[in-house]
Amino acid sequence: MKKILSFLLITLIVISLCACDTNNTDTEKQPVEEKVQIDTSEKSVLETVRDEIISSLEIEDAMFMETEKLNSLYGIDADKVKDSACFVTMSGTFPHEIIMVEADTKDDVDQISMALEKKLGEVLVQSKSYDAENYRLAQQCKVYTKDNYAVLFLSPEYAKMQTILEKYI
Amino acid sequence: MKKSMIFMLVLTVLVVNLGIVLGKELSKNPFSDIDKTMWSYDSITNLYTKRILEPENENFMPFEYETRANIMSYLYNYAKSLGKDVSVLKECEFNDVSKTDSYYNAVCWAYENGITGGSEKNRFAPLESCTRQEVCTFMMRFADKYGLVLKQRGDETQFTDSLEIETYARSYVSASKLSGIVRGDEKGYFNPFDEITREEAAVMIDKFTQVAVKKTKNAVSPEKGKYDYLYDEYKPAPFNSKVGESKAVDDSWFDDAVFVGDSISVRLQLYSTAKDLLGDASFLCATSLSPENVLSPVTEDSIHPSIGGQKVSVPDGLKMSNAKKIYIMLGINSLRAGVDVTVKQLKNFIVQAGKILPKAEIFVQSVTPMTKDSNINADNLNNEIINEYNRKVNKMCDENGWYFINIAKAVSDEKGYLKDEYCSDNPDMGIHFNSKAAQVWVDYLKTHVPKKLKG
Numbered sequence: 249m250k251k252i253l254s255f256l257l258i259t260l261i262v263i264s265l266c267a268c269d270t271n272n273t274d275t276e277k278q279p280v281e282e283k284v285q286i287d288t289s290e291k292s293v294l295e296t297v298r299d300e301i302i303s304s305l306e307i308e309d310a311m312f313m314e315t316e317k318l319n320s321l322y323g324i325d326a327d328k329v330k331d332s333a334c335f336v337t338m339s340g341t342f343p344h345e346i347i348m349v350e351a352d353t354k355d356d357v358d359q360i361s362m363a364l365e366k367k368l369g370e371v372l373v374q375s376k377s378y379d380a381e382n383y384r385l386a387q388q389c390k391v392y393t394k395d396n397y398a399v400l401f402l403s404p405e406y407a408k409m410q411t412i413l414e415k416y417i
Numbered sequence: 418m419k420k421s422m423i424f425m426l427v428l429t430v431l432v433v434n435l436g437i438v439l440g441k442e443l444s445k446n447p448f449s450d451i452d453k454t455m456w457s458y459d460s461i462t463n464l465y466t467k468r469i470l471e472p473e474n475e476n477f478m479p480f481e482y483e484t485r486a487n488i489m490s491y492l493y494n495y496a497k498s499l500g501k502d503v504s505v506l507k508e509c510e511f512n513d514v515s516k517t518d519s520y521y522n523a524v525c526w527a528y529e530n531g532i533t534g535g536s537e538k539n540r541f542a543p544l545e546s547c548t549r550q551e552v553c554t555f556m557m558r559f560a561d562k563y564g565l566v567l568k569q570r571g572d573e574t575q576f577t578d579s580l581e582i583e584t585y586a587r588s589y590v591s592a593s594k595l596s597g598i599v600r601g602d603e604k605g606y607f608n609p610f611d612e613i614t615r616e617e618a619a620v621m622i623d624k625f626t627q628v629a630v631k632k633t634k635n636a637v638s639p640e641k642g643k644y645d646y647l648y649d650e651y652k653p654a655p656f657n658s659k660v661g662e663s664k665a666v667d668d669s670w671f672d673d674a675v676f677v678g679d680s681i682s683v684r685l686q687l688y689s690t691a692k693d694l695l696g697d698a699s700f701l702c703a704t705s706l707s708p709e710n711v712l713s714p715v716t717e718d719s720i721h722p723s724i725g726g727q728k729v730s731v732p733d734g735l736k737m738s739n740a741k742k743i744y745i746m747l748g749i750n751s752l753r754a755g756v757d758v759t760v761k762q763l764k765n766f767i768v769q770a771g772k773i774l775p776k777a778e779i780f781v782q783s784v785t786p787m788t789k790d791s792n793i794n795a796d797n798l799n800n801e802i803i804n805e806y807n808r809k810v811n812k813m814c815d816e817n818g819w820y821f822i823n824i825a826k827a828v829s830d831e832k833g834y835l836k837d838e839y840c841s842d843n844p845d846m847g848i849h850f851n852s853k854a855a856q857v858w859v860d861y862l863k864t865h866v867p868k869k870l871k872g
Contacts, residue, residue, distance in 0.1 A: 309852050338688065339683055343687050374680075374704035377705050
């Protein structure tokens with residue numbers, strides 16, 4: 249009797265444990281408001297965004313730009329940058345320039361954002377007289393800032409890149 | 418006690434000697450803006466020691482242009498140092514030189530003794546700069562006046578631009594060359610109309626004082642017209658501007674280079690920046706830049722390159738770069754207006770660039786072709802027009818002593834089209850480079866460096 253009761257008790261426990269494990273394993277869609285949790289032990293947020301942009305959009309000739317190069321190209325002082333993930337490609341009529349920066353402070357992000365606006369303005373002026381289609385595409389590009397992040401996607405794939413970015417930031 | 422006294426004695430001797438050495442150095446050089454690292458240091462201090470150069474303040478300003486008045490003052494003081502009578506018999510006739518000017522006596526003496534005839538009627542233009550041929554003329558007239566000859570230290574070979582020297586100055590320049598006072602630049606140019614800097618003038622005058630003598634064997638004569646015969650049948654060797662293949666230089670060769678160009682060159686800028694190529698070269702590139710707009714001022718809507726995020730005019734950018742090599746690729750954005758007008762505009766820009774950076778070498782790169790399927794191929798812009806432009810630009814470079822880098826050759830197929838494999842926007846525009854072409858470009862630049870400049 250004791251043995252039977254023990255067996256029944258153990259069986260009940262096992263069944264109850266199995267019943268707990270009935271989570272919905274359908275994880276294909278994440279709720280929109282949830283941000284992806286990043287394991288930053290190896291890659292930063294921006295590097296993750298960059299790599300996802302490159303792989304999702306099948307960009308073949310991305311050339312990475314180190315933070316120190318940003319001053320000569322865009323007037324972004326490396327001392328104001330906590331992290332960056334930038335690259336350019338040589339495809340199309342206009343080279344694609346992807347500039348993603350995390351600044352140290354709010355003041356720094358404002359200054360970096362201004363530098364990116366200047367760059368965007370430059371591209372608009374130059375494309376206006378050069379090529380109508382590229383001017384149209386350039387007009388869709390915007391400087392994006394959130395918290396200490398400042399980003400500019402100078403690319404015809406601007407919208408797709410923005411979607412990927414907003415998953416993480 | 419004894420030891421401390423010996424120590425004090427040794428210390429005193431050292432301090433006194435140091436003071437003597439420093440004192441000698443200071444007395445030899447009264448200027449705070451020249452030092453021993455400068456090539457002109459010895460000449461400047463020699464002239465000061467000989468009292469030919471009299472400082473007006475503690476700055477010599479070696480890179481400023483030398484004035485006509487100062488040249489007269491140097492020669493005047495040199496005459497005094499030779500014990501010559503420098504008194505003047507009558508007042509100066511120039512209406513732009515007054516008795517209160519510090520150079521009044523020097524200018525009057527120079528005019529009275531035939532060393533200068535003035536700038537134009539009744540004017541001397543004392544504060545205007547002096548050209549190289551003018552300084553040679555003044556020195557030789559001085560020597561002729563005082564019965565001096567010059568030691569021979571040079572030869573009778575002509576400068577590449579000898580025929581550009583004004584007729585009145587030719588013999589004097591030749592005498593200056595024969596006596597080793599002038600040698601010309603690395604390409605054999607004398608540049609007769611170049612304005613002379615203060616340090617250059619000091620070196621010339623100092624050399625002059627060293628070679629001017631009463632008599633000597635194989636003397637060079639300063640007489641007017643003595644060497645005119647050297648120009649009678651002289652035909653300068655044509656300058657071949659096209660740079661042939663050479664052994665590759667290191668990326669650091671481009672540290673003092675600036676690249677001026679349009680959207681094609683923007684690719685080079687991005688590629689070389691990302692890949693750490695071409696050393697510390699700077700770039701003044703912008704989409705739509707052309708020979709037509711390259712010198713235009715900066716406005717909100719203007720096409721201009723930027724440096725560190727700031728829009729700059731190309732002339733300002735050149736000044737900021739202080740480059741010793743200027744690489745230029747411009748033309749495709751203006752060619753619809755015509756080949757000849759574009760060549761003319763390009764030449765005008767290069768001449769202006771040469772004035773901003775007079776010591777820089779100019780490298781003009783050929784405009785690169787379109788692909789076979791380019792959608793912008795039209796009657797007024799196609800590869801035939803580009804080729805014609807490149808031929809005329811090459812000829813322009815031959816005539817002006819500028820180097821020509823035929824990059825178009827490196828990226829073209831056997832029919833002269835831009836290779837499809839090198840093009841990033843075929844057939845939309847069919848002119849822009851991808852990464853592969855950019856690397857070909859970098860490699861071409863590194864393997865096409867004039868031998869004379871490699872050292």
